[in-house]
Amino acid sequence: MHSTNPSLAAEDFAPWSARRLLILAGLALILAGLILGDIFAVFILHPNAARIGENLLGATEAVAAGNADAVRQHFQRIGAFLENRGTKVDTHVHIIVFGYLALLLALVQPYVAFRERARRRWAVVFVIGAALLPVCVFLIPYVGLAGSPLEGIGWASILADLGGLLVILACAAQLAGLWRHFRSSRRAARSEGLPREKNWTQQALLAGGTLLVLAGFAHGAWYAAFDREQHEVQDAAILRAAMSAAAAGNRAAASAEVGNYGGLQASRAVKIAAHAHVIEFGILAMLLAFIQPWVFLSEKWKRRWAAILLAGSVLLPLFVLAELWWGLLAGGIADVGGLMVILSLTGMLAGVLRATGQLDAAAVKPPAPGEPAECAGSAAAMDRAQKLLIVGGLLLTLWGMSYGLYYALFDEHQTLERIGERLAASYAHAARREMPQAHAALDEYAAAKFEYVREVDVHSHWSGLAVLLFVLGLMFDRLGFEERRRLALAIVLIAGSFVFPFGVILQTVSRGALANALAAGGAGVLIAGLAVVAYGFSRD
Numbered sequence: 240m241h242s243t244n245p246s247l248a249a250e251d252f253a254p255w256s257a258r259r260l261l262i263l264a265g266l267a268l269i270l271a272g273l274i275l276g277d278i279f280a281v282f283i284l285h286p287n288a289a290r291i292g293e294n295l296l297g298a299t300e301a302v303a304a305g306n307a308d309a310v311r312q313h314f315q316r317i318g319a320f321l322e323n324r325g326t327k328v329d330t331h332v333h334i335i336v337f338g339y340l341a342l343l344l345a346l347v348q349p350y351v352a353f354r355e356r357a358r359r360r361w362a363v364v365f366v367i368g369a370a371l372l373p374v375c376v377f378l379i380p381y382v383g384l385a386g387s388p389l390e391g392i393g394w395a396s397i398l399a400d401l402g403g404l405l406v407i408l409a410c411a412a413q414l415a416g417l418w419r420h421f422r423s424s425r426r427a428a429r430s431e432g433l434p435r436e437k438n439w440t441q442q443a444l445l446a447g448g449t450l451l452v453l454a455g456f457a458h459g460a461w462y463a464a465f466d467r468e469q470h471e472v473q474d475a476a477i478l479r480a481a482m483s484a485a486a487a488g489n490r491a492a493a494s495a496e497v498g499n500y501g502g503l504q505a506s507r508a509v510k511i512a513a514h515a516h517v518i519e520f521g522i523l524a525m526l527l528a529f530i531q532p533w534v535f536l537s538e539k540w541k542r543r544w545a546a547i548l549l550a551g552s553v554l555l556p557l558f559v560l561a562e563l564w565w566g567l568l569a570g571g572i573a574d575v576g577g578l579m580v581i582l583s584l585t586g587m588l589a590g591v592l593r594a595t596g597q598l599d600a601a602a603v604k605p606p607a608p609g610e611p612a613e614c615a616g617s618a619a620a621m622d623r624a625q626k627l628l629i630v631g632g633l634l635l636t637l638w639g640m641s642y643g644l645y646y647a648l649f650d651e652h653q654t655l656e657r658i659g660e661r662l663a664a665s666y667a668h669a670a671r672r673e674m675p676q677a678h679a680a681l682d683e684y685a686a687a688k689f690e691y692v693r694e695v696d697v698h699s700h701w702s703g704l705a706v707l708l709f710v711l712g713l714m715f716d717r718l719g720f721e722e723r724r725r726l727a728l729a730i731v732l733i734a735g736s737f738v739f740p741f742g743v744i745l746q747t748v749s750r751g752a753l754a755n756a757l758a759a760g761g762a763g764v765l766i767a768g769l770a771v772v773a774y775g776f777s778r779d
Contacts, residue, residue, distance in 0.1 A: 257358035258348040259595065262530060264366045265341030266588045269523065272334030272373075273584065277577045279327050280570075287324050291317055292501045298666050299493045302485035307670040314663035321659075323380050330377040335519065336702055337369035337406065340636065342526045343709045344413055347629065350621070351416030352423060361412045368405025375399035392652065403644045407637060414633040421626050440541040444528035445714060446776055447549040451521030452707065453769045455556075459514040460762045470507045471692070475685040477503060478662070482677060486669045509563055513556040518703065520552030520580060525710050527587060534590035544586045551579025621716070624725040628712030631733040632705045639701030646694060654694070657687045690747045697744040704736040704765075711772065718775030728771055735764035 253259065294313045301309035344365065351358055375398040382395040389397070481496035527548070534541060554576030561569035621629070661684035668677035711732065718725055739761025745754035 254595075255359065256348075256355065257351075257362040258345045260359065260362045260366065261341045261345035261348070262533065262591060263588075263595070264362075264369070265338045265345060265526075266530075266584065266591060268334050268338030268341060268369060270338075270581065270584050270588060272331050272338060273577065273581050275327075275334065276331040277574060277581065279331060280577075281574060283324070283327055287320050288501070288504070291320050292497065294320070295500065296494060296497045299481050299485045299497055300490065302482060302666055302670045303488060303490050303493065305670050305672070307667040310666045310670050311663055314659065314666065318659045319380070322655075326376050326379045330373045332699070333373040333376065334369075336706065337373070339522060339526060339706045340406075340410070340709075341365065341369065342530065343632075343706065343713070344410075346529055346713055347413070347417065350420045351413055352420035353412075353416045358416070361409050364405050364412075365409035368402040368407075368409060371402030372399045372406065373402075375402060392648075396647070396652075400644055400647055403640060403647070407640050407644065410633060410636055410640070414630070414637065417630065417633070421621075421630070438531075438538065440538065440545045441528045441531050443542075443549065444524045444531075444545050445717070446773075447552075448521040448524030448526075448528070449769065449773045449776060451517050451524065451549075451552055453521075453766070453773055455514055455516075455518035455521060456762070456766050456769060458510075458517065460759075460766060462510050462514060463762070464759070466507075466510060470503060471685070471689060473503055474500075474688070475681060478665075478684075479678065479681055482666055482669045482681070483674070486672060486674060486677075506563060509559050513560045516559065517552070517556040518707075520548075520555070522703075522706055522710055523580075523584075524548060524552060525714065527584075529713060530587070530591065533594045534587050535594035536586070536590040540586070541590075544583045547579050548583035551576040551583065554579065621712075622722050622725070624722065624729040625712045625715050627726070627729045627733065628708050628715060631729075631736070632707075632709030632712060635701055635705035635708060635736060639698060639705055642701065643698045646698060650694065654687060654691045658684060658691060661687060693743050693747050697740045700740045700743065704740070708733060708736055718772065719777070720775050725775075728768060728775075731764060732768045732772075735761045735768060737761075739765060 294316045298310050298313035298317075301307075301313060344362070348358055353361075375395045378395040379393065379399070382393050384393045387393045387397070477496050477500045481493045481500065484490075484492035484496060524545075527545075531541060536544075555573050556576075558565075558569045558573035558576060562573070661680050665677045665680035665684060668674070668680060711729075715725055715729065718728075720728070738757055742754050742757025742759070742761055745757060748754070
């Protein structure tokens with residue numbers, strides 16, 4: 240027996256509806272992003288890292304030989320490999336985040352106070368932008384600057400920015416529709432805006448997802464407090480030692496330092512990847528809990544797919560971390576965890592497609608052309624905490640994407656060029672035995688990289704926290720607290736979501752105690768708030 244709720248689906252999942260389009264597009268985007276991430280990890284990441292290490296060693300040996308031209312050639316190759324890797328990571332991340340946003344927007348469609356035709360048009364705009372941006376980011380290394388009207392930005396980057404702008408406009412329109420609904424006095428319950436049935440699958444995905452996000456935040460806070468600054472200091476120190484040893488003619492010591500640098504990069508990469516993936520899978524689990532009414536499978540299979548998803552969500556980040564000690568064996572187990580998540584998501588997508596087939600076979604017809612569709616706004620009312628979290632999440636989404644668009648247009652390329660140019664210049668000076676200039680250029684490299692890391696972090700954190708606030712807004716009425724306490728908890732979570740990234744970006748201006756305190760305090764508030772949320776679910 241299938242457990243799909245036909246009455247709910249027929250009303251809110253009609254053919255050609257914005258909700259159906261966004262749910263199908265969201266699941267497809269997330270699945271594509273996960274598959275691309277697995278392909279990247281298996282076939283690109285490790286070979287790319289090996290080539291970067293080979294060229295860094297070649298540049299170091301060129302310093303020992305006093306060949307400044309060879310140094311610059313090796314660093315040009317390193318820059319190309321880094322760009323290739325960076326665009327692949329950006330593609331993977333953007334596809335998944337846009338998939339999350341599509342699912343979130345689908346769930347709140349009954350609260351977007353526009354006619355169905357307008358909601359459908361904005362859904363199409365969102366999907367076009369969500370597909371255009373990552374595809375064009377992927378093409379950046381292959382298109383280059385050919386035929387571009389701008390000196391430092393190619394057509395692929397321009398079209399990627401256009402895709403980002405379309406997503407921003409679509410999200411702004413959704414926010415306007417939500418605001419219009421929230422200010423309306425109409426509260427007649429035509430249908431439930433959000434699924435409210437409770438079963439094992441939904442509760443397991445919600446509880447498991449919350450615990451995964453909490454674990455990811457705790458690990459991220461630990462890394463920021465005890466590892467990140469140390470890694471940044473070691474980065475410049477190892478490069479300085481390798482450069483100095485090569486300039487002194489000690490090739491063995493220089494080669495050993497290059498090996499140490501590779502180990503440092505591997506340690507940093509796996510810790511950041513584990514932190515990102517556990518939060519990513521936690522949010523995915525919570526989102527999938529809400530779409531279960533449209534998964535046309537038996538309850539037994541729903542439970543199986545949920546269990547496989549949660550098991551894979553634990554295996555992948557755990558064994559990504561274990562790669563530091565177990566190497567390729569741990570990497571293989573991590574890939575199995577990723578495959579489990581992909582299989583689970585594929586199974587649920589198949590269930591949603593079966594639901595669409597069932598509805599279409601039942602002759603649920605779209606509105607005729609020109610027929611006025613009912614205006615949304617009659618869905619069951621949200622409480623104040625939910626409204627605050629959803630509006631706060633959308634505002635933070637718009638802010639994070641706007642910052643990302645500005646950064647991509649006016650800062651990212653310049654910062655990356657400065658990082659590469661200063662590092663190459665330091666080794667070239669060392670090849671000519673101009674050691675004071677070499678050390679000065681390396682210091683400038685370290686300062687530029689410090690700025691770049693935090694600017695990328697703040698963009699990703701704003702976007703990730705926006706999605707988290709949005710998800711929490713959908714589920715906040717399920718907490719076992721009275722409304723007044725839920726409202727206070729929502730305010731705390733929103734405050735932490737704004738203060739934490741603000742403290743991170745402030746570190747690029749001032750490295751004093753205030754910026755560190757804001758970043759640490761905001762992170763601490765978020766962790767404490769998520770712990771209270773997890774406790775609230777246990778009370779429910």
